[in-house]
Amino acid sequence: MANVLDVENLDVTFALHQSEVKAVSNLNFSLAQGETLAVVGESGSGKSQAFLSIMGLLAKNGRASGRATMGDVNLIGLPPERLDRYRGKDIAMIFQDPMTSLNPSLRVRTQLAEVLVKHQGFDEDKATRSVIEMLERVGIPEPARRSAAYPHELSGGMRQRVMIAMALLCRPKILIADEPTTALDVTVQAQMLDLFRNLTNDFGTALVLITHDLGVVAGVADRMMVMYAGRSVEKGTVDELFYDPRHPYTLGLLTSTPHVEERSRRLNPITGSPPNVEHLPRGCSFHPRCAFRFERCFAEVPPLREVTPGRSKACHYEEKLVFEEKGAA
Amino acid sequence: MTTELLRIDNLSKSFALRAGGLFSRPLTLRALQDISFSVNRGETLGIVGESGCGKSTLGRCILQLLKPDEGRVVWMGTDLMKVPDEEMRKRRKDLQIIFQDPLASLNPRMTVGEIVADPLKTLMPELTAVQRKQRVMEIMEAVGLQPEMINRYPHEFSGGQAQRIGIARALITEPKLIVCDEPVSALDVSIQAQILNLLSELKDQFGLTLIFISHNLSVVRHVSDRILVLYLGRMVELASGDELYDDPKHPYTKGLLTAVPIPDPKRARQRRIDTLTGEIPSPINPPSGCTFRTRCRYATERCAEIRPPLETVSAGRLVACIRWQEIDNMPGMEPSPAA
Numbered sequence: 001m002a003n004v005l006d007v008e009n010l011d012v013t014f015a016l017h018q019s020e021v022k023a024v025s026n027l028n029f030s031l032a033q034g035e036t037l038a039v040v041g042e043s044g045s046g047k048s049q050a051f052l053s054i055m056g057l058l059a060k061n062g063r064a065s066g067r068a069t070m071g072d073v074n075l076i077g078l079p080p081e082r083l084d085r086y087r088g089k090d091i092a093m094i095f096q097d098p099m100t101s102l103n104p105s106l107r108v109r110t111q112l113a114e115v116l117v118k119h120q121g122f123d124e125d126k127a128t129r130s131v132i133e134m135l136e137r138v139g140i141p142e143p144a145r146r147s148a149a150y151p152h153e154l155s156g157g158m159r160q161r162v163m164i165a166m167a168l169l170c171r172p173k174i175l176i177a178d179e180p181t182t183a184l185d186v187t188v189q190a191q192m193l194d195l196f197r198n199l200t201n202d203f204g205t206a207l208v209l210i211t212h213d214l215g216v217v218a219g220v221a222d223r224m225m226v227m228y229a230g231r232s233v234e235k236g237t238v239d240e241l242f243y244d245p246r247h248p249y250t251l252g253l254l255t256s257t258p259h260v261e262e263r264s265r266r267l268n269p270i271t272g273s274p275p276n277v278e279h280l281p282r283g284c285s286f287h288p289r290c291a292f293r294f295e296r297c298f299a300e301v302p303p304l305r306e307v308t309p310g311r312s313k314a315c316h317y318e319e320k321l322v323f324e325e326k327g328a329a
Numbered sequence: 330m331t332t333e334l335l336r337i338d339n340l341s342k343s344f345a346l347r348a349g350g351l352f353s354r355p356l357t358l359r360a361l362q363d364i365s366f367s368v369n370r371g372e373t374l375g376i377v378g379e380s381g382c383g384k385s386t387l388g389r390c391i392l393q394l395l396k397p398d399e400g401r402v403v404w405m406g407t408d409l410m411k412v413p414d415e416e417m418r419k420r421r422k423d424l425q426i427i428f429q430d431p432l433a434s435l436n437p438r439m440t441v442g443e444i445v446a447d448p449l450k451t452l453m454p455e456l457t458a459v460q461r462k463q464r465v466m467e468i469m470e471a472v473g474l475q476p477e478m479i480n481r482y483p484h485e486f487s488g489g490q491a492q493r494i495g496i497a498r499a500l501i502t503e504p505k506l507i508v509c510d511e512p513v514s515a516l517d518v519s520i521q522a523q524i525l526n527l528l529s530e531l532k533d534q535f536g537l538t539l540i541f542i543s544h545n546l547s548v549v550r551h552v553s554d555r556i557l558v559l560y561l562g563r564m565v566e567l568a569s570g571d572e573l574y575d576d577p578k579h580p581y582t583k584g585l586l587t588a589v590p591i592p593d594p595k596r597a598r599q600r601r602i603d604t605l606t607g608e609i610p611s612p613i614n615p616p617s618g619c620t621f622r623t624r625c626r627y628a629t630e631r632c633a634e635i636r637p638p639l640e641t642v643s644a645g646r647l648v649a650c651i652r653w654q655e656i657d658n659m660p661g662m663e664p665s666p667a668a
Contacts, residue, residue: 042517155608185379186544187605190588194604212518215547215590219597238594256522258551260574260589267551269522273487289519 004173004206005031005054005091010066010076012046012053012230021278023049025230027066028304031174034200036207038221038238040214040253042274046230047210051176055093056083070173089119092167096179098159102151108135108162109147115169134165137202139195157188164195168203175199176208181216189216196220214257218242226250229275229285232304236311246313248290251321284316292317334506334538335391336367340400342383342390346613358613360386361562364400365639368506373532373539375553375570377546377585381612382559384542388508391540392424393417422452425499429511431491435483435498442479445469445497452502464501471534472497472527489520496527500535508540513548525552546589550574555645558582561612561620564639567647578648578657581605581621619650627656 012024024046031037041047053064054075068075070090075083095101103111112134113127122130128147135143138161151159160180167175177196181189197220200207209221217224217238224241226234226249234247245251252270272289275281281288287297296316304314341362345355361383368374376384389395391402393409402409404424412420425448428434435444445465449456456464466476472493483491492512499507509528513521529552532539543549549556556573558565558581566579577583584605591597607624610616619637622628629652637649650656 042519157608185609186546187379187584187588188608189590190604191606193590213590214518214592215597218592218594219590219600242592242594253518254592256519257592258522258525258547259592260547260550260586261591267522267526269526270519271523273489273520274517 002033003030004033004070006067006069007050007054008067008069010050010053010064010068012049012058012062012064014059015061015063016278019278023062023230023277024053024064026304027232029225029232029235031206031208033173033206034204035223036196036200036209036221038209038211038217038224039227040211040217040224041227042212044229044274044277045227046277047227048178050227051093051178051208051210055087055091055176056080057093088115088167088172089170090172091174091176092170092172093176093178094160094163094167094180096182098156098163099151101163102159104151107148107150108154112147112162112166112169115166119170130169131165134169135162138162138165138168139191140165157184157191160184160192161195164199168199168205171203172205174208175205176210178210179212180209182211182213193220214242214253226253229280230277231285231314233286233315234313235304240311245321246307246311247315248292248317248321249286252289284314292321331369331372333367334370334405336401336403337391338365338401338403340364340387340390340397340402342386342395342397356613359562359615360612361390361397364564366557366564366567368538368540370505370538371536372554373541373552375549375556376540376542376559377544377549377556378559378565379544379585379609381561381609383562383612384544384559385510387559388426388510388540388542392421392426392508394426418451422448422502423505424508425502425504425506426508426510427492427495427499427512429514431488431495431515432483432486434495435491437483440480440482441469441474441486441494444483444494445501448498448502465497468497468501471500471531487520488516489523492516492520492524493527496524496531500531503535504537506538506540508542510542511544512541514543514545521548528552546585558585561609561615563620563649564647565621565649567639567645568642569646572646578642578646578653579621579650580625580627580656584624627652 007027007029010024010027011022013020013022027050039047052058054068056078058064064076066076109128109131112131113124116122116127116130132143132147135147140146140158140161181192184192193216196207199205211217221238224238225232226247228249234241234250241250245254255268256270258267270289275285283299284297284302287293302314302316304312306312343357343359346358347355364387376387378384386395390397397410442465445468446461449461469476474493474497513524516524531537541549541552550570553570555569557567560581566573566582573582574586577586588604605624610623616623618633618635622632631651637651639647639649642648
């Protein structure tokens with residue numbers, strides 16, 4: 001299937017007082033039409049910054065280089081006025097806390113209709129009708145009445161639905177969702193994940209799901225990319241990475257995650273903490289926490305390379321990862 | 330033989346909220362109503378529920394950080410509600426708490442050594458400075474902090490290390506019970522697992538009893554012997570971890586379990602999607618009768634009329650649903666949480 005986004009050699013750096021810090025290094029991936037790609041990582045992994053840079057939403061001291069090609073346009077480095085032709089129309093992004101992304105002083109329908117007036121040239125009436133229709137499709141009961149509400153009058157789950165509706169109004173090719181369910185209660189999260197599953201089918205939208213929650217990934221995504229300290233360390237289908245992880249960090253995330261179905265299994269955490277991106281270790285950034293490290297890992301950054309078609313990892317260790325139960329009782 | 334360490338009888342707590350207008354009557358938020366359960370020595374009792382269910386308020390009421398309006402909190406035979414403040418302070422040696430946000434709960438102007446030693450000054454004033462330091466070193470080692478960290482300040486630590494400091498501070502008085510209020514929710518996955526393992530090791534090492542409050546059912550399942558489910562300030566179900574997860578009786582528990590994401594793609598795909606509809610109503614104006622009825626597919630008119638009493642399912646197992654037996658016998662309608 002055709003790719004809707006190709007990212008090549010994406011770097012994101014931030015200027016600090018006297019130095020520079022690299023938040024994303026040499027990121028490469030593509031996104032196919034209608035697929036769901038999960039981007040998984042812990043705090044400081046660069047997962048959000050990578051996509052903010054594609055959207056042209058980096059903080060003032062941030063700078064991106066490389067390519068993010070959508071159709072025949074490279075989004076990286078486009079001036080804001082040119083980016084605005086695509087943002088909200090072909091590529092949209094939603095965030096963890098919908099309250100910070102909605103204008104508190106405008107009725108829901110007013111701010112949503114604006115998108116269609118601006119990008120599609122709809123008149124107000126037609127735009128409002130489309131808005132109400134979309135609110136209904138994302139599962140808002142009594143959409144006509146609710147559309148007259150102000151954001152603070154809606155619950156957290158409803159606000160997140162409003163955000164999704166706003167993002168989908170122009171039928172974007174790409175929807176980027178940054179931790180969209182993290183702030184929601186578990187029963188509402190389940191409703192939202194249902195919505196995401198249907199959305200890619202109904203609209204043919206490709207979904208990027210940025211998350212730290214492997215449970216969310218397993219239920220929704222087709223492929224996944226694991227990030228650590230600004231780099232992509234493993235990529236492949238969800239089944240490949242869950243059942244046959246090739247990077248020690250992916251393995252560590254899996255063995256750190258408690259399952260609701262089993263009690264007795266002892267968790268096998270990764271030792272240590274994620275590194276500060278200002279002071280990355282030499283060689284492979286993960287080596288201080290890695291149980292499989294050897295001399296080479298201290299000196300050389302492992303490149304991301306294909307292990308089987310469509311599947312790649314950035315790790316020097318070539319043997320199969322044999323998972324040792326640490327301190328199993 | 331199990332010994333009861335703590336018993337909560339008919340505990341209720343409400344908060345008065347200022348209403349919009351200057352002269353309007355204050356609104357009442359009933360945070361907890363009629364909560365009764367006991368905690369046995371050496372066990373971990375999990376308390377789960379979604380936002381507004383009252384789980385954190387309950388933890389604070391147990392420790393008398395909030396005064397319940399009604400009911401009793403019986404700690405080793407004494408009703409803590411009747412204990413004068415001065416004496417309660419001494420008893421805090423036995424009852425400690427760990428908070429969600431590790432950095433926010435540590436004084437930024439105190440060194441790690443001072444933070445960890447602080448409870449000793451008020452709670453165990455008989456110790457000499459040398460003895461205090463000795464104890465701080467022992468506890469720091471037990472929670473996995475290096476001795477040289479003793480003179481450093483909280484901002485120099487990562488979230489996981491800060492939570493270890495919080496745990497050390499709770500442990501220093503050798504408490505019998507620790508209330509853990511969302512202790513791993515703010516941490517990264519890999520760190521979460523370290524802290525969960527640490528808590529279970531410390532529990533064995535120090536013979537602790539834990540009350541583990543969380544919205545994360547996978548985490549609660551992992552650590553708890555018994556689990557209490559709350560919804561809008563009321564008890565919904567109380568059962569052993571296995572009973573609750575293998576055979577939930579209350580429709581809310583069933584819904585909650587099917588909503589938990591399973592980190593296993595094949596199982597996640599096979600799973601019957603059986604999502605609870607709607608959202609949690611406001612605790613200021615909860616539904617009449619059973620507060621869950623507005624989201625319950627089994628609700629009847631009677632559910633709006635009577636507040637469901639806690640019924641005994643089997644020894645030690647409680648459920649607050651007037652239809653639980655009927656629902657249990659409905660063939661094929663019971664959503665299995667796992668498959």
